[in-house]
Amino acid sequence: MGLPVVKKTASGAPSTDEEVLEKLAEDYPLPAKVLEHRSLSKLKGTYTDKLAQLAHPRTGRVHTHYAQAVAVTGRLSSNEPNLQNIPIRTTEGRRIREAFVAPEGCRIASADYSQIELRIMAHISEDEALLRAFRENVDVHRATASEVFGVGLDEVSSEQRRYAKVINFGLIYGMSAFGLARNLGIETSAAKSYIDRYFMRYPGVKQYMDETRLSAKSRGYVETVFGRRLYLPEINSPNGPRRGGAERQAINAPMQGTAADLIKLSMVKVQQVLDRENRKTKMIMQVHDELVFEVPEDEVEWLTTEIPRLMAGVAELKVPLVAELGVGPNWDQAH
DNA sequence: TTTAATGGCGCG
DNA sequence: AAAGCGCGCCATTAAA
Numbered sequence: 001m002g003l004p005v006v007k008k009t010a011s012g013a014p015s016t017d018e019e020v021l022e023k024l025a026e027d028y029p030l031p032a033k034v035l036e037h038r039s040l041s042k043l044k045g046t047y048t049d050k051l052a053q054l055a056h057p058r059t060g061r062v063h064t065h066y067a068q069a070v071a072v073t074g075r076l077s078s079n080e081p082n083l084q085n086i087p088i089r090t091t092e093g094r095r096i097r098e099a100f101v102a103p104e105g106c107r108i109a110s111a112d113y114s115q116i117e118l119r120i121m122a123h124i125s126e127d128e129a130l131l132r133a134f135r136e137n138v139d140v141h142r143a144t145a146s147e148v149f150g151v152g153l154d155e156v157s158s159e160q161r162r163y164a165k166v167i168n169f170g171l172i173y174g175m176s177a178f179g180l181a182r183n184l185g186i187e188t189s190a191a192k193s194y195i196d197r198y199f200m201r202y203p204g205v206k207q208y209m210d211e212t213r214l215s216a217k218s219r220g221y222v223e224t225v226f227g228r229r230l231y232l233p234e235i236n237s238p239n240g241p242r243r244g245g246a247e248r249q250a251i252n253a254p255m256q257g258t259a260a261d262l263i264k265l266s267m268v269k270v271q272q273v274l275d276r277e278n279r280k281t282k283m284i285m286q287v288h289d290e291l292v293f294e295v296p297e298d299e300v301e302w303l304t305t306e307i308p309r310l311m312a313g314v315a316e317l318k319v320p321l322v323a324e325l326g327v328g329p330n331w332d333q334a335h
Numbered sequence: 336t337t338t339a340a341t342g343g344c345g346c347g
Numbered sequence: 348a349a350a351g352c353g354c355g356c357c358a359t360t361a362a363a
Contacts, residue, residue, distance in 0.1 A: 009341080009342065009343095010341080010342085011340095011341070011342090013341090013342085015342080015343095016342085016343085017342075017343060017344085018343080018344075038343080038344080039344090041357090041358090042343090042344060042345070042357075043345090045356090045357055045358075046344085046345065046355095046356065046357055047345085050356085050357085067354095070354080070355095071353060071354060072353080073352080073353060073354095075347085075353065075354075076354095077353085077354055077355070078354085078355080079354095079355060079356085080355095081355090081356090082345085082346085082354080082355045082356070083346095084345095084346060084347070084354075084355080085344090085345045085346035085347085085354080085355065085356085086345080086346070087345060087346080088345095088346075089345085089346085093345080112347095117347095169351085169352095170351065172351090172352070173351040173352045173353095174351065174352070175350085175351045175352090176349090176350050176351085177350090178349085178350045179350055179351055180351095181350095182350080183351085239348090240348065240349075241348055241349050241350085244348095244349070244350075245349090248350095248351070248352065249352070249353095251352085252351085252352040252353080253352080253353090255352090256347090256352065256353060259347095260353095287346075287347065288346085288347045288353085288354090289347065290347080
């Protein structure tokens with residue numbers, strides 16, 4: 001007999017996704033081997049083999065294409081090759097990222113916004129506790145854990161911080177108690193009590209969520225801080241799942257979209273300054289909350305202070321914007 | 336042979 | 348019924 005069916009796909013077939021195989025690996029030897037093969041063949045097929053094929057015959061480089069009108073939230077998307085999904089989360093994957101190297105005499109610099117979507121949530125919701133956390137520049141997941149679990153900032157355990165991080169990201173995506181429970185491997189009732197406690201401590205966030213849904217239902221769209229709209233024709237659908245999907249988009253799009261607006265402003269500003277000062281530094285990639293540069297050695301010092309300042313200064317929100325920059329011989333080490 | 340759908344998974 | 352947002356792209360299978 002075959003292995004147990006843990007869950008089904010949309011079409012009714014037994015699912016073999018990572019979550020399922022992890023579960024089956026507790027009782028059988030094969031699933032772990034399948035997962036190992038999957039992860040390695042993913043790296044080989046999508047990156048190692050593919051990027052080599054796509055290197056330009058004359059420049060020897062990969063040249064992505066950015067689409068400006070694909071993602072509904074206002075993000076760019078990247079294709080042929082997609083340079084916005086280069087691995088970073090695993091040791092093996094990072095070896096792909098190491099292959100993005102600076103030429104002789106140059107370094108790779110990476111500048112990324114810190115917690116940009118949560119900062120935007122603080123700005124839009126004007127929640128007092130969240131505003132305070134960012135104004136005092138504390139570790140926001142630690143601060144959330146402290147509030148939700150009722151312990152001092154110094155007493156937050158690593159597990160409590162991990163839970164808080166999942167809660168914070170989940171909120172940005174409109175996650176339910178069911179989803180939180182599945183993610184943390186806890187009872188739905190426990191997840192619900194965490195969410196209830198979160199909203200007790202961050203009532204402004206709760207109010208933002210409720211008002212955004214209501215406003216989307218009456219106006220038919222949501223918008224970013226800078227006024228980019230996302231129309232949501234299914235926000236009043238009688239079909240529950242469709243309506244639910246639109247409601248989650250309504251929650252998420254203002255934050256993801258405002259972040260997209262901000263980094264676009266940064267790209268324009270940074271290039272203006274590079275041009276005006278006749279810098280040799282090249283802005284070579286954008287990865288949603290990150291800008292990547294190829295920098296001559298003698299411009300590294302200037303760039304290290306100036307780029308984060310420019311990125312932080314593109315807008316005045318109710319919390320500070322923070323950008324951090326790293327430098328290295330390759331993209332992995334620049335992080 | 337080409338195109339489309341599916342399941343899965345890489346990133347923010 | 349579904350349960351977490353936004354993408355691009357791989358291998359496999361089915362349909363045109």
